[in-house]
Amino acid sequence: MQYSILITGCSSGIGLEAAKMLQERDFLVVASCRREEDVEALKLAGLRHVVQLDLADSASIEKGLQEALVITGGHLYALFNNGAYGQPGAVEDLSVEVLKTQFNTNFFGTHELTCKVLKLMLAQGYGRIVNNSSVLGLVAMPFRGAYNASKFALEGLTDTLRLELADTPIHICLIEPGPIESRFKANALAALRDNVDISQSRHQQGYEEAIGRLSKEGPTSSQTLPASAVVAKLIHALESRRPKPRYYVTTPTYIAGILKRILPTRLLDLVMSKQSN
Numbered sequence: 001m002q003y004s005i006l007i008t009g010c011s012s013g014i015g016l017e018a019a020k021m022l023q024e025r026d027f028l029v030v031a032s033c034r035r036e037e038d039v040e041a042l043k044l045a046g047l048r049h050v051v052q053l054d055l056a057d058s059a060s061i062e063k064g065l066q067e068a069l070v071i072t073g074g075h076l077y078a079l080f081n082n083g084a085y086g087q088p089g090a091v092e093d094l095s096v097e098v099l100k101t102q103f104n105t106n107f108f109g110t111h112e113l114t115c116k117v118l119k120l121m122l123a124q125g126y127g128r129i130v131n132n133s134s135v136l137g138l139v140a141m142p143f144r145g146a147y148n149a150s151k152f153a154l155e156g157l158t159d160t161l162r163l164e165l166a167d168t169p170i171h172i173c174l175i176e177p178g179p180i181e182s183r184f185k186a187n188a189l190a191a192l193r194d195n196v197d198i199s200q201s202r203h204q205q206g207y208e209e210a211i212g213r214l215s216k217e218g219p220t221s222s223q224t225l226p227a228s229a230v231v232a233k234l235i236h237a238l239e240s241r242r243p244k245p246r247y248y249v250t251t252p253t254y255i256a257g258i259l260k261r262i263l264p265t266r267l268l269d270l271v272m273s274k275q276s277n
Helices: 013-024 036-044 058-072 096-124 145-164 184-195 204-215 228-239 251-262 265-276
Strands: 004-007 028-033 050-052 078-081 127-132 170-177 246-249
Touching: 004 013, 004 058, 013 028, 013 228, 028 036, 028 058, 036 050, 050 058, 058 096, 078 096, 096 127, 096 145, 096 170, 127 145, 127 228, 145 170, 170 228, 170 251, 184 204, 228 246, 246 251, 251 265
Parallel strands: 004 028, 004 078, 028 050, 078 127, 127 170, 170 246
Antiparallel strands: none
């Protein structure tokens, strides 16, 4: 049986690399992306099956899923919930609407798609759902409140889903990357400029310094890994007879996981504040 998988957020970065690498491993890959113009670009990049699916739009989720199921013959072995973006900014500078927009993509849309796919997987008697979280789903960092909150929520939902599906043949996994080569930095910079009134914030100087860092070419951390490092963990989650509930990716994630277990809260706060700076 050829394994089929639907992947969200394939326009660049982890999603694109996952689609390419799994297609090379003979998976029936259905790559999805938010914008219509990216559909043709992904096909030109060598992906055989691409659908438009905007996680912030319920109609688009339903349409994209149905198109994917036509391609896979009505069955789906796996779903990789990768689509997300990061909204920077101090919590006090983020409007409710900005938070809603962050959650619509990173959390609510992912939940909606997952529930639709889960019904199919339960009916067919097999399936795997892999949610791409972040080191910022493990620990918090200042000025990442919206993204932190969305990933903390995703991790809580995923852990609960794993417990609720323990008596079924459906496997639920989390991947928790740290810094990865992608367009995440560029997208975060655009979100900061679009949604935060920098000139009226008490954090203006910090924002301007952050814009300077985000505007530079290349990785912002020496610990940054290529997207293929995440895909290696995804492949294990998809192909192992007993996939792990959690997969850490990058040294910062391993360190954060250890520090969260052993440090008191105030000391962890100090470490994360210094790391952020």
